[in-house]
Amino acid sequence: MKREIFSEEHELFRAAFRRFAKSHVEPKIAEWNSSGQSDKATWRAMGEAGYLGAAMPERYGGGGGDFLFQAIVIEELAWMRAHALQTSLHSDICMPYLLHYGSEAQKESFLRKAITGELLVAIAMTEPGTGSDLAGISTRAVRDGDDYVLNGQKTFISNGQNCGLVIVVVKTDPGAQPAHRGISLILVETDRPGFERGRRLDKLGLRGQDTSELFFNDCRVPTTNLLGEEGKGFRYLMTQLQQERLVIGVGSIASCRRSLADTIEYVKQRKAFGRSIASFQNTQFKLAELATEVEIGQTFVDRLLAAHVRGEDLVQEVSMAKYWTTELQKRLTSQCLQLFGGYGFMNEYPISTDYADAAVQTIYAGTSEIMKLIIARRLGLDDDA
Numbered sequence: 001m002k003r004e005i006f007s008e009e010h011e012l013f014r015a016a017f018r019r020f021a022k023s024h025v026e027p028k029i030a031e032w033n034s035s036g037q038s039d040k041a042t043w044r045a046m047g048e049a050g051y052l053g054a055a056m057p058e059r060y061g062g063g064g065g066d067f068l069f070q071a072i073v074i075e076e077l078a079w080m081r082a083h084a085l086q087t088s089l090h091s092d093i094c095m096p097y098l099l100h101y102g103s104e105a106q107k108e109s110f111l112r113k114a115i116t117g118e119l120l121v122a123i124a125m126t127e128p129g130t131g132s133d134l135a136g137i138s139t140r141a142v143r144d145g146d147d148y149v150l151n152g153q154k155t156f157i158s159n160g161q162n163c164g165l166v167i168v169v170v171k172t173d174p175g176a177q178p179a180h181r182g183i184s185l186i187l188v189e190t191d192r193p194g195f196e197r198g199r200r201l202d203k204l205g206l207r208g209q210d211t212s213e214l215f216f217n218d219c220r221v222p223t224t225n226l227l228g229e230e231g232k233g234f235r236y237l238m239t240q241l242q243q244e245r246l247v248i249g250v251g252s253i254a255s256c257r258r259s260l261a262d263t264i265e266y267v268k269q270r271k272a273f274g275r276s277i278a279s280f281q282n283t284q285f286k287l288a289e290l291a292t293e294v295e296i297g298q299t300f301v302d303r304l305l306a307a308h309v310r311g312e313d314l315v316q317e318v319s320m321a322k323y324w325t326t327e328l329q330k331r332l333t334s335q336c337l338q339l340f341g342g343y344g345f346m347n348e349y350p351i352s353t354d355y356a357d358a359a360v361q362t363i364y365a366g367t368s369e370i371m372k373l374i375i376a377r378r379l380g381l382d383d384d385a
Protein backbone atom coordinates (compact mmCIF):
# COMPACT_ATOMS: atom_id res chain seq x y z
CA MET A 1 0.00 0.00 0.00
CA LYS A 2 1.39 3.38 -0.94
CA ARG A 3 2.19 5.48 2.10
CA GLU A 4 0.66 8.93 1.90
CA ILE A 5 2.62 10.97 4.42
CA PHE A 6 5.75 11.59 2.35
CA SER A 7 6.12 14.35 -0.26
CA GLU A 8 8.31 14.16 -3.35
CA GLU A 9 11.01 16.02 -1.42
CA HIS A 10 10.91 13.36 1.30
CA GLU A 11 11.21 10.59 -1.29
CA LEU A 12 14.22 12.27 -2.94
CA PHE A 13 15.81 12.55 0.51
CA ARG A 14 15.11 8.85 1.12
CA ALA A 15 16.73 7.85 -2.17
CA ALA A 16 19.81 9.98 -1.43
CA PHE A 17 20.12 8.65 2.13
CA ARG A 18 19.73 5.06 0.93
CA ARG A 19 22.67 5.58 -1.44
CA PHE A 20 24.72 7.22 1.30
CA ALA A 21 23.96 4.44 3.80
CA LYS A 22 24.79 1.74 1.27
CA SER A 23 28.29 3.11 0.81
CA HIS A 24 29.10 4.67 4.22
CA VAL A 25 27.12 2.58 6.73
CA GLU A 26 26.41 -0.93 5.47
CA PRO A 27 30.06 -1.95 4.97
CA LYS A 28 30.78 -1.20 8.65
CA ILE A 29 27.88 -2.98 10.36
CA ALA A 30 29.68 -6.31 10.91
CA GLU A 31 32.74 -4.56 12.38
CA TRP A 32 30.57 -2.51 14.79
CA ASN A 33 28.64 -5.60 15.86
CA SER A 34 31.84 -7.39 16.75
CA SER A 35 33.56 -4.43 18.47
CA GLY A 36 30.37 -3.39 20.31
CA GLN A 37 30.57 0.22 19.18
CA SER A 38 30.20 2.43 16.11
CA ASP A 39 33.01 4.72 14.94
CA LYS A 40 33.07 8.49 15.20
CA ALA A 41 34.16 8.98 11.57
CA THR A 42 30.83 7.61 10.36
CA TRP A 43 28.96 9.98 12.66
CA ARG A 44 30.94 12.88 11.19
CA ALA A 45 30.13 11.72 7.68
CA MET A 46 26.43 11.47 8.60
CA GLY A 47 26.50 14.98 10.07
CA GLU A 48 28.37 16.54 7.20
CA ALA A 49 25.96 15.02 4.70
CA GLY A 50 23.01 16.54 6.63
CA TYR A 51 21.53 13.30 8.01
CA LEU A 52 21.83 14.04 11.74
CA GLY A 53 20.00 17.36 11.88
CA ALA A 54 17.61 17.22 8.95
CA ALA A 55 14.77 18.35 11.23
CA MET A 56 16.79 20.98 13.13
CA PRO A 57 16.60 24.72 12.30
CA GLU A 58 18.89 26.01 9.56
CA ARG A 59 20.24 28.74 11.85
CA TYR A 60 22.13 26.05 13.81
CA GLY A 61 23.24 24.20 10.69
CA GLY A 62 20.25 21.86 10.43
CA GLY A 63 18.21 21.02 7.36
CA GLY A 64 15.11 22.94 8.48
CA GLY A 65 12.81 20.05 7.51
CA ASP A 66 10.02 18.35 9.42
CA PHE A 67 10.33 15.21 11.55
CA LEU A 68 9.46 13.00 8.58
CA PHE A 69 12.98 13.49 7.23
CA GLN A 70 14.38 12.01 10.41
CA ALA A 71 11.77 9.24 10.35
CA ILE A 72 13.18 8.29 6.94
CA VAL A 73 16.69 8.00 8.41
CA ILE A 74 15.33 5.79 11.21
CA GLU A 75 13.47 3.52 8.76
CA GLU A 76 16.39 3.11 6.38
CA LEU A 77 18.88 2.31 9.16
CA ALA A 78 16.44 -0.16 10.75
CA TRP A 79 15.90 -1.89 7.40
CA MET A 80 19.68 -2.16 7.01
CA ARG A 81 20.00 -3.49 10.59
CA ALA A 82 22.46 -0.67 11.35
CA HIS A 83 21.39 -0.66 15.00
CA ALA A 84 24.91 0.23 16.15
CA LEU A 85 24.47 3.72 14.78
CA GLN A 86 22.09 5.20 17.33
CA THR A 87 21.34 8.33 15.36
CA SER A 88 17.74 8.41 16.53
CA LEU A 89 18.90 8.75 20.13
CA HIS A 90 21.31 11.54 19.22
CA SER A 91 19.17 13.39 16.67
CA ASP A 92 15.57 12.72 17.60
CA ILE A 93 15.76 12.25 21.35
CA CYS A 94 18.71 14.34 22.63
CA MET A 95 18.85 17.23 20.16
CA PRO A 96 15.26 18.36 20.86
CA TYR A 97 16.16 18.94 24.53
CA LEU A 98 18.94 21.31 23.46
CA LEU A 99 16.66 23.01 20.93
CA HIS A 100 13.61 23.45 23.17
CA TYR A 101 15.17 24.13 26.57
CA GLY A 102 18.74 25.22 25.80
CA SER A 103 20.00 28.80 26.16
CA GLU A 104 21.28 30.51 23.04
CA ALA A 105 24.86 29.87 24.23
CA GLN A 106 24.11 26.14 24.74
CA LYS A 107 22.58 25.88 21.28
CA GLU A 108 25.56 27.63 19.73
CA SER A 109 28.14 25.49 21.46
CA PHE A 110 26.40 22.10 21.70
CA LEU A 111 23.52 21.85 19.21
CA ARG A 112 25.57 23.18 16.31
CA LYS A 113 28.33 20.60 16.92
CA ALA A 114 25.77 17.82 17.47
CA ILE A 115 24.29 18.52 14.03
CA THR A 116 27.70 18.23 12.33
CA GLY A 117 28.42 14.98 14.20
CA GLU A 118 31.42 16.54 15.93
CA LEU A 119 29.74 16.11 19.34
CA LEU A 120 27.68 13.03 20.22
CA VAL A 121 25.01 13.42 22.87
CA ALA A 122 23.60 10.90 25.35
CA ILE A 123 20.80 11.15 27.89
CA ALA A 124 21.26 9.60 31.33
CA MET A 125 18.09 8.93 33.29
CA THR A 126 18.37 5.32 34.44
CA GLU A 127 20.30 4.34 37.58
CA PRO A 128 21.17 0.93 39.00
CA GLY A 129 18.38 1.37 41.59
CA THR A 130 15.67 2.83 39.37
CA GLY A 131 14.47 2.88 35.77
CA SER A 132 10.70 2.98 35.37
CA ASP A 133 10.28 5.05 38.53
CA LEU A 134 12.18 8.11 37.36
CA ALA A 135 11.16 10.26 40.30
CA GLY A 136 13.14 7.81 42.48
CA ILE A 137 16.57 8.73 41.06
CA SER A 138 19.30 9.54 43.56
CA THR A 139 21.99 11.32 41.49
CA ARG A 140 22.38 14.69 43.18
CA ALA A 141 23.44 18.11 41.92
CA VAL A 142 24.24 20.53 44.72
CA ARG A 143 24.71 24.20 44.03
CA ASP A 144 28.06 25.59 45.17
CA GLY A 145 28.57 29.23 44.16
CA ASP A 146 28.46 29.40 40.38
CA ASP A 147 28.75 25.63 40.01
CA TYR A 148 26.72 22.47 40.43
CA VAL A 149 28.51 19.49 41.96
CA LEU A 150 27.18 16.14 40.72
CA ASN A 151 27.42 12.81 42.53
CA GLY A 152 25.82 9.55 41.45
CA GLN A 153 25.78 6.71 38.97
CA LYS A 154 23.84 6.02 35.77
CA THR A 155 23.52 2.76 33.88
CA PHE A 156 22.35 1.37 30.52
CA ILE A 157 23.29 4.65 28.83
CA SER A 158 23.22 4.46 25.05
CA ASN A 159 26.17 6.16 23.31
CA GLY A 160 27.86 6.16 26.73
CA GLN A 161 31.34 5.53 25.31
CA ASN A 162 31.08 7.66 22.18
CA CYS A 163 29.31 10.70 23.62
CA GLY A 164 31.00 14.03 24.35
CA LEU A 165 28.00 15.53 26.14
CA VAL A 166 25.50 13.95 28.54
CA ILE A 167 22.09 15.32 29.47
CA VAL A 168 22.04 14.13 33.08
CA VAL A 169 18.80 13.76 35.01
CA VAL A 170 19.53 14.83 38.58
CA LYS A 171 17.82 15.73 41.84
CA THR A 172 18.41 19.38 42.70
CA ASP A 173 15.80 19.32 45.47
CA PRO A 174 15.64 15.89 47.10
CA GLY A 175 13.01 17.06 49.61
CA ALA A 176 10.53 18.25 46.95
CA GLN A 177 6.96 17.00 47.18
CA PRO A 178 5.92 15.43 44.91
CA ALA A 179 9.42 14.05 44.27
CA HIS A 180 9.41 14.76 40.52
CA ARG A 181 9.38 18.51 41.21
CA GLY A 182 12.95 18.18 42.51
CA ILE A 183 14.30 16.92 39.17
CA SER A 184 16.45 19.01 36.81
CA LEU A 185 18.47 18.41 33.65
CA ILE A 186 22.16 19.32 33.64
CA LEU A 187 24.56 19.18 30.71
CA VAL A 188 27.89 17.51 31.47
CA GLU A 189 30.78 17.62 29.00
CA THR A 190 32.65 14.33 29.27
CA ASP A 191 36.04 15.99 29.77
CA ARG A 192 34.94 17.47 33.13
CA PRO A 193 36.96 16.17 36.11
CA GLY A 194 34.80 13.78 38.15
CA PHE A 195 33.05 12.34 35.10
CA GLU A 196 34.00 8.75 34.39
CA ARG A 197 32.80 6.18 31.88
CA GLY A 198 32.29 2.71 33.27
CA ARG A 199 31.98 -0.61 31.48
CA ARG A 200 30.50 -0.99 28.04
CA LEU A 201 27.83 -3.53 28.97
CA ASP A 202 27.63 -6.99 27.41
CA LYS A 203 24.12 -7.51 26.00
CA LEU A 204 21.80 -10.17 24.56
CA GLY A 205 21.10 -8.12 21.43
CA LEU A 206 21.89 -4.80 19.73
CA ARG A 207 25.47 -5.92 20.09
CA GLY A 208 26.93 -3.07 18.06
CA GLN A 209 25.28 -0.49 20.30
CA ASP A 210 27.39 1.14 22.94
CA THR A 211 25.48 0.86 26.24
CA SER A 212 27.44 1.93 29.32
CA GLU A 213 27.67 2.86 32.95
CA LEU A 214 28.51 6.48 33.81
CA PHE A 215 29.85 7.83 37.11
CA PHE A 216 29.80 11.32 38.60
CA ASN A 217 32.16 11.84 41.52
CA ASP A 218 32.19 15.47 42.68
CA CYS A 219 31.80 16.41 39.04
CA ARG A 220 31.67 20.19 38.87
CA VAL A 221 29.92 22.08 36.06
CA PRO A 222 28.99 25.78 35.86
CA THR A 223 25.37 26.69 36.64
CA THR A 224 25.10 27.83 33.01
CA ASN A 225 25.03 24.08 32.19
CA LEU A 226 21.54 23.82 33.67
CA LEU A 227 19.13 22.96 30.85
CA GLY A 228 16.00 25.09 31.14
CA GLU A 229 14.83 25.79 34.68
CA GLU A 230 15.58 24.07 37.98
CA GLY A 231 12.82 21.68 39.07
CA LYS A 232 11.27 21.42 35.60
CA GLY A 233 13.31 18.42 34.40
CA PHE A 234 10.54 15.88 34.86
CA ARG A 235 8.08 18.00 32.90
CA TYR A 236 10.62 18.37 30.05
CA LEU A 237 11.18 14.61 30.02
CA MET A 238 7.46 13.85 29.87
CA THR A 239 7.04 16.34 27.00
CA GLN A 240 9.90 14.92 24.94
CA LEU A 241 8.93 11.29 25.53
CA GLN A 242 6.22 11.65 22.86
CA GLN A 243 8.84 11.83 20.11
CA GLU A 244 11.08 9.26 21.82
CA ARG A 245 8.28 6.68 21.84
CA LEU A 246 7.23 7.49 18.30
CA VAL A 247 10.85 6.96 17.21
CA ILE A 248 10.70 3.43 18.65
CA GLY A 249 7.42 2.71 16.86
CA VAL A 250 8.85 3.91 13.52
CA GLY A 251 11.97 1.75 13.91
CA SER A 252 10.01 -1.24 15.14
CA ILE A 253 7.72 -1.40 12.12
CA ALA A 254 10.67 -0.93 9.72
CA SER A 255 12.51 -3.79 11.45
CA CYS A 256 9.37 -5.97 11.25
CA ARG A 257 9.19 -5.31 7.51
CA ARG A 258 12.80 -6.45 7.06
CA SER A 259 12.38 -9.65 9.10
CA LEU A 260 9.18 -10.47 7.23
CA ALA A 261 10.69 -9.81 3.79
CA ASP A 262 13.69 -12.04 4.55
CA THR A 263 11.43 -14.80 5.86
CA ILE A 264 9.21 -14.72 2.77
CA GLU A 265 12.32 -15.10 0.59
CA TYR A 266 13.62 -17.99 2.70
CA VAL A 267 10.43 -20.06 2.82
CA LYS A 268 10.11 -19.84 -0.95
CA GLN A 269 13.49 -21.46 -1.56
CA ARG A 270 13.68 -23.96 1.34
CA LYS A 271 12.16 -27.39 0.65
CA ALA A 272 10.76 -30.18 2.87
CA PHE A 273 8.82 -33.29 1.88
CA GLY A 274 9.38 -32.39 -1.77
CA ARG A 275 7.63 -29.02 -1.51
CA SER A 276 8.64 -25.50 -0.63
CA ILE A 277 8.09 -24.49 2.99
CA ALA A 278 6.05 -21.62 1.55
CA SER A 279 3.48 -24.06 0.18
CA PHE A 280 2.46 -25.34 3.63
CA GLN A 281 -0.76 -23.80 4.83
CA ASN A 282 0.76 -23.14 8.27
CA THR A 283 3.51 -21.01 6.67
CA GLN A 284 1.03 -19.13 4.51
CA PHE A 285 -1.35 -18.43 7.40
CA LYS A 286 1.44 -17.35 9.76
CA LEU A 287 2.97 -14.97 7.22
CA ALA A 288 -0.44 -13.67 6.11
CA GLU A 289 -1.29 -12.88 9.74
CA LEU A 290 2.04 -11.14 10.37
CA ALA A 291 1.89 -9.15 7.10
CA THR A 292 -1.60 -7.97 8.07
CA GLU A 293 -0.40 -6.83 11.49
CA VAL A 294 2.59 -5.01 9.99
CA GLU A 295 0.23 -3.09 7.67
CA ILE A 296 -2.03 -2.21 10.60
CA GLY A 297 1.01 -1.05 12.60
CA GLN A 298 2.37 0.99 9.69
CA THR A 299 -0.98 2.69 9.15
CA PHE A 300 -1.15 3.65 12.84
CA VAL A 301 2.46 4.86 12.93
CA ASP A 302 1.95 6.92 9.75
CA ARG A 303 -1.15 8.60 11.22
CA LEU A 304 0.85 9.43 14.35
CA LEU A 305 3.77 10.76 12.31
CA ALA A 306 1.45 13.12 10.43
CA ALA A 307 -0.25 14.26 13.66
CA HIS A 308 3.13 14.69 15.41
CA VAL A 309 4.35 16.91 12.56
CA ARG A 310 1.13 18.97 13.00
CA GLY A 311 2.12 19.40 16.67
CA GLU A 312 -0.73 17.43 18.27
CA ASP A 313 -0.64 16.05 21.82
CA LEU A 314 -0.41 12.29 21.32
CA VAL A 315 0.76 10.95 24.67
CA GLN A 316 -1.89 8.23 24.81
CA GLU A 317 -1.56 7.24 21.15
CA VAL A 318 2.26 7.09 21.03
CA SER A 319 2.18 4.98 24.20
CA MET A 320 -0.22 2.62 22.39
CA ALA A 321 2.06 2.55 19.34
CA LYS A 322 5.22 1.97 21.38
CA TYR A 323 3.59 -0.87 23.30
CA TRP A 324 1.85 -2.51 20.33
CA THR A 325 4.54 -2.26 17.63
CA THR A 326 7.30 -3.54 19.90
CA GLU A 327 5.22 -6.45 21.18
CA LEU A 328 4.44 -7.22 17.51
CA GLN A 329 8.16 -7.12 16.71
CA LYS A 330 8.91 -9.65 19.46
CA ARG A 331 6.13 -11.98 18.30
CA LEU A 332 7.01 -11.55 14.64
CA THR A 333 10.72 -12.26 15.01
CA SER A 334 9.95 -15.34 17.10
CA GLN A 335 7.50 -16.73 14.53
CA CYS A 336 9.77 -15.89 11.60
CA LEU A 337 12.72 -17.58 13.31
CA GLN A 338 10.58 -20.72 13.68
CA LEU A 339 10.02 -20.77 9.92
CA PHE A 340 13.79 -20.80 9.35
CA GLY A 341 14.07 -24.03 11.37
CA GLY A 342 17.57 -24.70 12.74
CA TYR A 343 19.08 -22.06 10.46
CA GLY A 344 17.05 -19.47 12.36
CA PHE A 345 19.14 -20.26 15.43
CA MET A 346 22.44 -19.69 13.61
CA ASN A 347 24.04 -16.29 13.97
CA GLU A 348 24.92 -16.18 10.29
CA TYR A 349 21.19 -15.85 9.55
CA PRO A 350 20.14 -12.30 10.49
CA ILE A 351 16.72 -13.48 11.69
CA SER A 352 18.51 -14.80 14.81
CA THR A 353 19.89 -11.37 15.64
CA ASP A 354 16.52 -9.78 14.75
CA TYR A 355 15.01 -12.00 17.44
CA ALA A 356 17.64 -10.99 20.03
CA ASP A 357 17.50 -7.31 19.04
CA ALA A 358 13.71 -7.21 19.39
CA ALA A 359 13.81 -8.21 23.07
CA VAL A 360 14.78 -4.77 24.35
CA GLN A 361 12.22 -2.86 22.33
CA THR A 362 9.49 -3.55 24.90
CA ILE A 363 11.81 -2.44 27.70
CA TYR A 364 13.65 0.80 26.94
CA ALA A 365 12.01 4.20 26.51
CA GLY A 366 9.37 2.92 28.94
CA THR A 367 8.36 -0.72 29.28
CA SER A 368 5.14 -2.14 27.84
CA GLU A 369 3.74 -2.21 31.36
CA ILE A 370 4.46 1.50 31.85
CA MET A 371 2.87 2.23 28.44
CA LYS A 372 -0.28 0.42 29.58
CA LEU A 373 -0.30 2.43 32.83
CA ILE A 374 -0.18 5.68 30.82
CA ILE A 375 -2.96 4.51 28.51
CA ALA A 376 -5.08 3.36 31.45
CA ARG A 377 -4.57 6.69 33.20
CA ARG A 378 -5.65 8.57 30.06
CA LEU A 379 -8.73 6.34 29.97
CA GLY A 380 -9.55 7.67 33.44
CA LEU A 381 -9.00 4.31 35.13
CA ASP A 382 -6.65 5.55 37.86
CA ASP A 383 -8.03 7.07 41.08
CA ASP A 384 -5.33 9.78 40.84
CA ALA A 385 -6.11 10.62 37.19
Ligand SMILES: Cc1cc2nc3c(=O)[nH]c(=O)nc-3n(C[C@H](O)[C@H](O)[C@H](O)COP(=O)(O)OP(=O)(O)OC[C@H]3O[C@@H](n4cnc5c(N)ncnc54)[C@H](O)[C@@H]3O)c2cc1C
Nearest residue numbers: 123124125126130131132156157158363364365366367369
Ligand atom coordinates in the same frame (compact mmCIF):
# COMPACT_ATOMS: atom_id res chain seq x y z
C1 LIG B 1 19.93 -1.45 25.53
C2 LIG B 1 19.41 -0.44 26.49
C3 LIG B 1 19.61 0.91 26.23
C4 LIG B 1 19.15 1.87 27.13
N1 LIG B 1 19.43 3.19 26.90
C5 LIG B 1 19.14 4.10 27.88
C6 LIG B 1 19.58 5.46 27.77
O1 LIG B 1 20.22 5.86 26.77
N2 LIG B 1 19.32 6.31 28.78
C7 LIG B 1 18.63 5.92 29.89
O2 LIG B 1 18.43 6.74 30.78
N3 LIG B 1 18.18 4.64 30.03
C8 LIG B 1 18.43 3.73 29.06
N4 LIG B 1 18.01 2.43 29.19
C9 LIG B 1 17.27 2.04 30.40
C10 LIG B 1 15.80 1.74 30.15
O3 LIG B 1 15.08 2.89 29.81
C11 LIG B 1 15.28 1.02 31.41
O4 LIG B 1 15.88 -0.26 31.44
C12 LIG B 1 13.76 0.90 31.43
O5 LIG B 1 13.16 2.16 31.60
C13 LIG B 1 13.28 -0.04 32.54
O6 LIG B 1 13.83 0.29 33.77
P1 LIG B 1 14.55 -0.85 34.67
O7 LIG B 1 15.49 -1.58 33.79
O8 LIG B 1 15.06 -0.22 35.89
O9 LIG B 1 13.36 -1.85 35.02
P2 LIG B 1 12.36 -1.73 36.32
O10 LIG B 1 11.82 -0.36 36.39
O11 LIG B 1 13.05 -2.29 37.50
O12 LIG B 1 11.22 -2.72 35.84
C14 LIG B 1 11.30 -4.14 35.98
C15 LIG B 1 9.95 -4.72 35.56
O13 LIG B 1 8.91 -4.23 36.44
C16 LIG B 1 7.89 -3.64 35.66
N5 LIG B 1 7.30 -2.50 36.38
C17 LIG B 1 7.95 -1.43 36.91
N6 LIG B 1 7.06 -0.58 37.45
C18 LIG B 1 5.83 -1.12 37.24
C19 LIG B 1 4.49 -0.70 37.55
N7 LIG B 1 4.23 0.44 38.18
N8 LIG B 1 3.47 -1.51 37.18
C20 LIG B 1 3.70 -2.67 36.53
N9 LIG B 1 4.93 -3.11 36.19
C21 LIG B 1 5.98 -2.33 36.55
C22 LIG B 1 8.56 -3.19 34.38
O14 LIG B 1 7.61 -3.03 33.33
C23 LIG B 1 9.53 -4.34 34.14
O15 LIG B 1 8.86 -5.40 33.51
C24 LIG B 1 18.43 1.47 28.29
C25 LIG B 1 18.20 0.11 28.54
C26 LIG B 1 18.69 -0.84 27.66
C27 LIG B 1 18.46 -2.29 28.00
